[in-house]
Amino acid sequence: MATIETKNLTYTYPGAAKPSIEDVSIKVEKGEFVLITGPSGCGKTTLCRCFNGLVPHFYQGELKGEITVAGEDVLKRHTYEMAKHVGLVFQNPENQLFALSVEKDVAFGLENLGVPREEIRKKVDWALNQTGIYDLRERSPHEISGGQQQRVAIAAVLAMEPEIIVLDEPTSFLDPLSAQKIFDVIYDLNKKQGITVVLVEHRLDLTAKYTNHLIVMDEGKVRFEGDPREILNSEETRLIGVGIPKATLLYQLLKKDGFSVGDKTPLSSEELADQLLEAFGTK
Amino acid sequence: MIEAVDVHYSYANKVEALKGVSLTVKDGEFLAIMGQNGAGKSTFVKHFNGLLKPASGKVLVDGVETTKTSVAALARNVGFVFQNPDHQLFSETVEEEIAFALKNFGFAPDVVESRVTWALELLSLTQYRKTSPFLLSGGERKRVALASVLAWDPQTLILDEPTIGQDHEQKEKLTQFIVQMQSQGKTVVIVTHDVEFVAECNPRVVLMKEGKIVAQGPGKDILTNPQILAESSIVLPQIAQVFTKLSPLGFPKNVIDIYEAEKIILKAKESKPQ
Numbered sequence: 001m002a003t004i005e006t007k008n009l010t011y012t013y014p015g016a017a018k019p020s021i022e023d024v025s026i027k028v029e030k031g032e033f034v035l036i037t038g039p040s041g042c043g044k045t046t047l048c049r050c051f052n053g054l055v056p057h058f059y060q061g062e063l064k065g066e067i068t069v070a071g072e073d074v075l076k077r078h079t080y081e082m083a084k085h086v087g088l089v090f091q092n093p094e095n096q097l098f099a100l101s102v103e104k105d106v107a108f109g110l111e112n113l114g115v116p117r118e119e120i121r122k123k124v125d126w127a128l129n130q131t132g133i134y135d136l137r138e139r140s141p142h143e144i145s146g147g148q149q150q151r152v153a154i155a156a157v158l159a160m161e162p163e164i165i166v167l168d169e170p171t172s173f174l175d176p177l178s179a180q181k182i183f184d185v186i187y188d189l190n191k192k193q194g195i196t197v198v199l200v201e202h203r204l205d206l207t208a209k210y211t212n213h214l215i216v217m218d219e220g221k222v223r224f225e226g227d228p229r230e231i232l233n234s235e236e237t238r239l240i241g242v243g244i245p246k247a248t249l250l251y252q253l254l255k256k257d258g259f260s261v262g263d264k265t266p267l268s269s270e271e272l273a274d275q276l277l278e279a280f281g282t283k
Numbered sequence: 284m285i286e287a288v289d290v291h292y293s294y295a296n297k298v299e300a301l302k303g304v305s306l307t308v309k310d311g312e313f314l315a316i317m318g319q320n321g322a323g324k325s326t327f328v329k330h331f332n333g334l335l336k337p338a339s340g341k342v343l344v345d346g347v348e349t350t351k352t353s354v355a356a357l358a359r360n361v362g363f364v365f366q367n368p369d370h371q372l373f374s375e376t377v378e379e380e381i382a383f384a385l386k387n388f389g390f391a392p393d394v395v396e397s398r399v400t401w402a403l404e405l406l407s408l409t410q411y412r413k414t415s416p417f418l419l420s421g422g423e424r425k426r427v428a429l430a431s432v433l434a435w436d437p438q439t440l441i442l443d444e445p446t447i448g449q450d451h452e453q454k455e456k457l458t459q460f461i462v463q464m465q466s467q468g469k470t471v472v473i474v475t476h477d478v479e480f481v482a483e484c485n486p487r488v489v490l491m492k493e494g495k496i497v498a499q500g501p502g503k504d505i506l507t508n509p510q511i512l513a514e515s516s517i518v519l520p521q522i523a524q525v526f527t528k529l530s531p532l533g534f535p536k537n538v539i540d541i542y543e544a545e546k547i548i549l550k551a552k553e554s555k556p557q
Binding site for chain 2: 013016038039040041045091092094143145146147148169172173174175176177178179180202203205241242243244245246247249250253254257259268269270272273274276277279280281282
């Protein structure tokens with residue numbers, strides 16, 4: 001069953017001359033790990049803001065088309081009602097953090113839902129541990145680094161255990177190893193608990209391997225949607241300005257040189273290395 | 284030239300962010316400072332334009348100690364672009380934002396105009412000339428912050444995480460731009476986590492950890508050393524990862540460039556007995 005579905009969604013910010021997203025029709029099935037990518041300013045963030053109703057309820061402006069998320073018509077629900085279903089992690093963590101301590105920030109959503117104290121404690125500790133910030137729990141979110149703030153924002157959403165997690169470049173300030181650890185946690189939740197994940201990312205080098213459903217946007221429109229191997233292997237995708245993973249690019253270069261390293265387009269260095277080892281007859 | 288000698292620095296919360304860092308950045312050099320979150324990278328480069336002053340040790344910019352001059356005077360030669368553009372932007376339009384420092388430095392109106400136009404062009408922002416920076420996307424705001432510094436043409440440019448939120452095309456432009464700066468003899472210092480970006484432009488790499496420099500050298504050597512990188516929470520670039528896995532077949536490990544990788548693999552294929 002589709003957990004997110006949009007039909008001809010078009011949205012224009014107040015005072016803007018043209019729509020930020022135009023005629024977007026997508027379908028996300030429950031339990032999918034969806035990756036949305038595309039050039040800067042292509043409408044990725046705006047689309048994410050639609051998923052919990054921030055667009056249009058908070059940003060106003062003009063929205064046309066239909067959007068259903070977790071069985072709810074987003075246009076007829078308040079953002080706080082959607083928050084039960086959808087957790088959103090923003091690009092800039094400073095826009096999201098406000099409490100006096102990291103722990104309170106992470107607990108805030110649960111307190112609002114009236115979850116019993118004991119359970120809040122358990123869930124908050126779990127989320128703090130998963131994101132590697134348990135030691136920071138008593139610090140003020142405003143005196144920690146950008147990368148640490150991003151972990152707090154992610155922990156706050158994880159603690160709520162929503163059906164859908166939407167992450168808009170959630171680890172941009174984090175060092176690569178920390179980012180990879182966070183993506184692994186999110187991937188694990190997706191696999192084990194069936195939480196639907198929508199991730200917005202430019203850095204496909206780090207993230208392409210997690211997805212089974214890729215959406216490429218350009219100038220407010222969905223240009224490609226479907227199997228990541230197929231889309232990342234196409235010349236057109238590269239020309240839009242999508243950063244194809246280096247392993248995928250090397251595979252393509254070798255193919256052009258007449259050396260086909262297996263039939264499968266690799267999405268990660270592990271996959272390419274395995275295919276190369278096989279081609280050289282050692283596997 | 285920037286010379287840092289045994290720089291120590293502590294924030295008000297008494298955490299010692301820099302524990303004796305010494306480094307020389309020569310004129311015209313392209314340097315990448317890498318390391319995990321909290322390693323002290325941003326703290327260190329903020330000493331290069333006097334935003335922070337060392338608690339002990341010293342920092343000299345073109346021979347002048349930063350404690351003996353003002354940030355305003357240093358800014359003319361050392362331009363700093365922050366990690367988070369929102370810490371930097373404040374004007375009503377993109378155009379005014381870029382013109383602001385130029386006017387402050389006392390450039391003539393026609394120079395201001397042509398510099399603004401040039402910087403807008405360079406960073407693909409011309410269409411947003413009259414737009415408020417706050418209506419732009421995160422990646423676009425980052426470019427406005429960069430344009431506003433480039434416009435006054437400082438000798439040294441310090442970019443704190445310049446690739447965050449930038450798409451592939453913008454990263455390529457940034458690479459080209461850095462090459463262009465280099466050919467003009469400018470100094471570029473970037474603070475970054477972006478291993479793929481560093482692998483592509485191949486600067487000298489300085490690796491920091493817990494307030495100290497732990498390794499430095501050509502990108503090709505540092506970025507292909509799994510032990511050093513793991514300690515600094517950095518992952519190998521994809522090409523280096525592939526070659527690490529191929530090394531049992533006799534492939535070299537220190538490869539980060541995709542075209543070099545292509546050549547080596549093709550050569551190995553030709554010499555392989557069928």
